[in-house]
Amino acid sequence: MATKKPADLALEKDDVGTKFVTLVVIMMTALATLAMGGALVVHSLRASWVGEVSGHMTIEIPVTAADGTVRETESLGIIAEQMRDALSKDIDIDSVRLMSRSDVEKLVQPWLGDVAGTADLPLPALIAVRLKHPNDAQAIGEIAQTVKRVDPVATSETHQAWLADLKRFSLVLLMAALLMAAATIACSILSVTGAVKARLAAHHADIDLLHVMGATDNYIGGQFVRLVVKNVGRAALIGTVAGMIALKTGGLVAGELQAAMLPAFRWDFTALLWFAVCPALVTGLSLLAARFTVLRTLAVMP
Amino acid sequence: MITFEHVGLRYNIGPEVLTDITFTLEQGAFHFLSGPSGAGKTSLMKLLYLSQLPTRGSVQMFGQDVTIATRAQRMMIRQRIGVVFQEFRLLPHLSAFDNVALPLRIMGRKPHDIKNACREILEWVGLADHMHARPEILSGGQQQRVAIARAVIGKPRLLLADEPTGSLDDATGYRIMSLFEQLNRMGTTIVIATHNQQMMDHFNHPRLMLDKGNLAVQPPTPKAALKAAH
Ligand SMILES: Nc1ncnc2c1ncn2[C@@H]1O[C@H](COP(=O)(O)OP(=O)(O)OP(=O)(O)O)[C@@H](O)[C@H]1O
Ligand SMILES: [Mg+2]
16 A cells, blocks of 8 residues: 655656756865875875884984095994994983895885895995984984994984975875865765756746645745755765775775885774765765755745 | 635735635634635635644644744644545656655655555555556546545645535545535544535535635534525
8 A cells, every 4th residue: 555655856857957966065075085085095094104213213324424535344344343333322212223235225115126135336324213202402412423433324213204395295185085075065065956956947836736735834835944964965875985995995096006015004084084074974964955945045945 | 724814825926815814724614615716715825734824823733833943843733634636646657556645654654554544445445447547547536535545644624625525426525525514523623615505504514704805714514504595
């Protein structure tokens, strides 16, 4: 028998409008999801690198001396040992470690290719220093002075500048992702408003009938709101899932390309929450836009 | 219950369709509304079901001045009015059942009650077998009966019917008129717009005669005169 209560207005019949809104929302939410994925990747990248490098300093003793002569590996080794001994006396330093030639080779490998076996290729000496207090600027300054005293051309690097760059980059990406989400919301609000207006016009006689029967604005608005939630909500969900699938397969491809510098993207709860922001806002604000549009039209009916 | 005082109506910037209409309908009254085509019968109906507000004068309904009532108050007034439209205005995508259920759904009745009430009323208008048919496959007279069922299902205090028997054969027309009389006896105030002289003579209620936007009230013809005419 009379099973499901049908909608009073045959709003679903307007296919072109619905398809347009659906398409717009799917595409935009997918793009917003990709942008959000990028932001999250860089964010977790930064987090993992911050954990690795903060509190660490790297001292580089370059191959070329102050007067331009190229120093032998052996003499670099002697300077490196002097440097280590000098630094070991510093009370702000937790540990000092001379990096072996093979460690250094590993570090330069991505840029120079496989250098193993070319034992005579001059490589700088590197010393890894771990600080007791990562952000003690005075201690860092004193260490830098010690380094210059032992070898004037040696440099000390706290990675802070680089981390700051990374932080800025990650913020920029997050902003881009949020902007993308904002653009998605704006687009869907515009297209939903347009579609609702078209429907209000197309169904004016029927709406007037409900109105004459004493249907409240809420009752009539509800007909539109239900449809918008159904269509936009579904489209936003499809777009988001599509974007997430693209990220996942993109991650696999990147993995195959051995972009080993990228940490594996973690699909944890926080990440999912971030991905949910866009579709939730798109659906919620489209709903409000639809409601507002309907109520404004109804308000001019007697 | 309903009082019009010096009511005028014009559509947009057009001429006044109704000029200076004054009349009162008591609770439980039964009136015919007649007059030549284009006289403004439908327009007066629109004022009565609050689809239009008067451009001048005052309209009191159920103790409220509709021109100063809030939208929410007008909605409540509308829910007490049943309307049979001249052109039916059934929703084409809904079955006869769902069309008839509409006023009850708007009032927020329980699905179970709606189902029973709809069945009962559709049986009464002789459409029990067409409950799930859409308007497009119903004949004009069947559509009109759906429209009538929809107008009376909410047990309105005021029933307005614009040419409600225009598409019906005499027998069905008279049956519908008897339904209206029954509702009237239970307290519903009724206004029926019609051209049908025979119908008006037969049921013999007071007539609101519209001509060129003016209204004159004619009391029912005395029984003796009717007999003499026959
Ligand atoms: N929505 C409208 N906009 C402008 N003018 C209208 C509108 N509705 C009706 N009119 C005009 O108002 C006048 C009265 O029309 P109305 O429909 O009230 O007459 P009626 O008595 O119901 O006629 P009929 O017996 O043919 O149904 C007509 O001149 C018509 O052109
Ligand atoms: Mg008319």
